[in-house]
Amino acid sequence: MPPRMRAEHKKLLMIALVGCFFAQGALVYTDRTPTRPASSNAATGKRVWQANNCQACHQIYGMGGFLGPDLTNAYSRVPRQRIDVMVKFGFGQMPKFQISDEELNSLVEFLAYVDTTGKGQLRPTKKLPWWVYGE
Amino acid sequence: MNKLTTLFSKLAIFALTMTLLNGVFAVGHYIAALSPKLHESVTQFGTSRAMHTMNAAAWIMFSAVAVIYHYLTAVTGSDLFESRRRTVQSIALCVSAGYLIAANSLISGYSTGREYLEFYPLAGLFILLAWLIFGWQFLSAVRPGFWDRPIYVTMWATSVFFFAYTLCEQYAWLLPSVFDDHVVDMRLQWKACGTIVGSLNLLVYGTAYYIGEKLSGNEELAKSKTAYALFAVGLLNSFTNFGHHAYHLPQSELVKWISFVVSMLEAILFVKVMFDIASSVRLNDSAAARLLRASKWWSAFTLLTAVIISIPPINSVIHGTHVVVAHSMSATTGIDSFVMLAALFYLFAGSAQSSKWLNCAIVITNIALGGLVVVLSCHGLEVGLARLNGRVVVDNVFPVSFAVHGAILTLSIGFVTRALWKLVRSSCVQVSGEIRA
Numbered sequence: 001m002p003p004r005m006r007a008e009h010k011k012l013l014m015i016a017l018v019g020c021f022f023a024q025g026a027l028v029y030t031d032r033t034p035t036r037p038a039s040s041n042a043a044t045g046k047r048v049w050q051a052n053n054c055q056a057c058h059q060i061y062g063m064g065g066f067l068g069p070d071l072t073n074a075y076s077r078v079p080r081q082r083i084d085v086m087v088k089f090g091f092g093q094m095p096k097f098q099i100s101d102e103e104l105n106s107l108v109e110f111l112a113y114v115d116t117t118g119k120g121q122l123r124p125t126k127k128l129p130w131w132v133y134g135e
Numbered sequence: 136m137n138k139l140t141t142l143f144s145k146l147a148i149f150a151l152t153m154t155l156l157n158g159v160f161a162v163g164h165y166i167a168a169l170s171p172k173l174h175e176s177v178t179q180f181g182t183s184r185a186m187h188t189m190n191a192a193a194w195i196m197f198s199a200v201a202v203i204y205h206y207l208t209a210v211t212g213s214d215l216f217e218s219r220r221r222t223v224q225s226i227a228l229c230v231s232a233g234y235l236i237a238a239n240s241l242i243s244g245y246s247t248g249r250e251y252l253e254f255y256p257l258a259g260l261f262i263l264l265a266w267l268i269f270g271w272q273f274l275s276a277v278r279p280g281f282w283d284r285p286i287y288v289t290m291w292a293t294s295v296f297f298f299a300y301t302l303c304e305q306y307a308w309l310l311p312s313v314f315d316d317h318v319v320d321m322r323l324q325w326k327a328c329g330t331i332v333g334s335l336n337l338l339v340y341g342t343a344y345y346i347g348e349k350l351s352g353n354e355e356l357a358k359s360k361t362a363y364a365l366f367a368v369g370l371l372n373s374f375t376n377f378g379h380h381a382y383h384l385p386q387s388e389l390v391k392w393i394s395f396v397v398s399m400l401e402a403i404l405f406v407k408v409m410f411d412i413a414s415s416v417r418l419n420d421s422a423a424a425r426l427l428r429a430s431k432w433w434s435a436f437t438l439l440t441a442v443i444i445s446i447p448p449i450n451s452v453i454h455g456t457h458v459v460v461a462h463s464m465s466a467t468t469g470i471d472s473f474v475m476l477a478a479l480f481y482l483f484a485g486s487a488q489s490s491k492w493l494n495c496a497i498v499i500t501n502i503a504l505g506g507l508v509v510v511l512s513c514h515g516l517e518v519g520l521a522r523l524n525g526r527v528v529v530d531n532v533f534p535v536s537f538a539v540h541g542a543i544l545t546l547s548i549g550f551v552t553r554a555l556w557k558l559v560r561s562s563c564v565q566v567s568g569e570i571r572a
Binding site: 007009021029031032033049054057060061062121 | 167171179180181184247248249250282283289293316317318323325326358359360362367370380381383384389390454459460
């Protein structure tokens, strides 16, 4: 018969786990890694992003759907004109969105702001072994 | 069978059916030729996806509540539907309001644009209220001699607090200081999303122990030190390993290291699960036992792959690819859904032997799920490696393969669900004879 856990030990275990939970939470809430808030136009762009449910297909920092690509650093990789065309006219499975020019500008400013916060995906900085390319 | 278990089982089956239906619509959007037609005639991808995830969570929660009410009825010795009528009515009202507001907001095209909680925030309030009332009812009933009760009571009780806390945390974005700083928002969102999944997992693991105890007749496993050790490691993982989704996110290195180290502790769980698989062959051949055995294999597979994809160099390759979807599907379907289906089959059919058609459906479900996981993982790996090379993958095979495996999985789980529905509708407990699909 496996040894039973005594009630006193269960209480201690729960206290320890609750302590770990709140300690972990405190680490996240008080994280001092430098960040900067969005401008008011970028914040408006974030509302446009959310209202049009962009995260259903796209990710930022890995959070979102996978039908489309991660857009964390899309601003520095995709020309502005291409972004405008894709949003307004659609592309492949991406539908067109009925948003005004002001909303589109603020959305792009939001993507530009996110682009400055960090790298969302690994990009190679040096040549990788041949077996990675498969060529 | 008590009325509350029957009621919540029916709600759970409805939610599972909606999950399957919306999963089919969502995967249809992956096929380029089909997507515009679905967009115009049925639903947008965003709506299907949101309805799919919302109903998947609802399926797990409703079925767990059904199991918990079964336990509470045995513990209190009374029919809670009658003796706690007002409490039950309050829960039912809040659940109905929450679900209807959520579903209506999604179907009408509204979205908060937040992962898991795309529906109107008022629905979240009703869901929280329902959960708190249910939690209060549960905790009041198990409070006498709480620390002498089995592990599954501890798991369910922990889930009550865990889910309430993380649901509130999910709405931190409503604070301007969080909303305006997107990196802070992402840190909290990843933390809350990871831990809310952990709270649902506690409901599932508690149910697995409860049903395992009933099937095996061994009450000591759920009171052993091993059970509590596994609970501790599992819970630690639940609220720390969200960090392995966000290695790239600008945040404290300590959070990332804690996430990595605790994720590796899951290897301990993997070894224990493998031992459990070996011992579970002694269980009978009822539908419940078959599904529980299958869930143990999926637990081992999911834990092993979770450990592997938590290793930072590997994580960087598969980050943001369908490997993550594969992991999510193997966990939510192979572990969570199989355990909850096993539980409901046990509650309504006991140890009755299942028909060959039902057994066949369970086998096909496992094969289809395996195929789906392989398809998603291969595509994800292909995309991840191509990304390292600065290339974009154009894959015309993956969408069709994804859709085909998803459709087969939907049909087979649908067949299993239909068999369960017949049992629940008749609300009888079979102790002998065969379950007919």
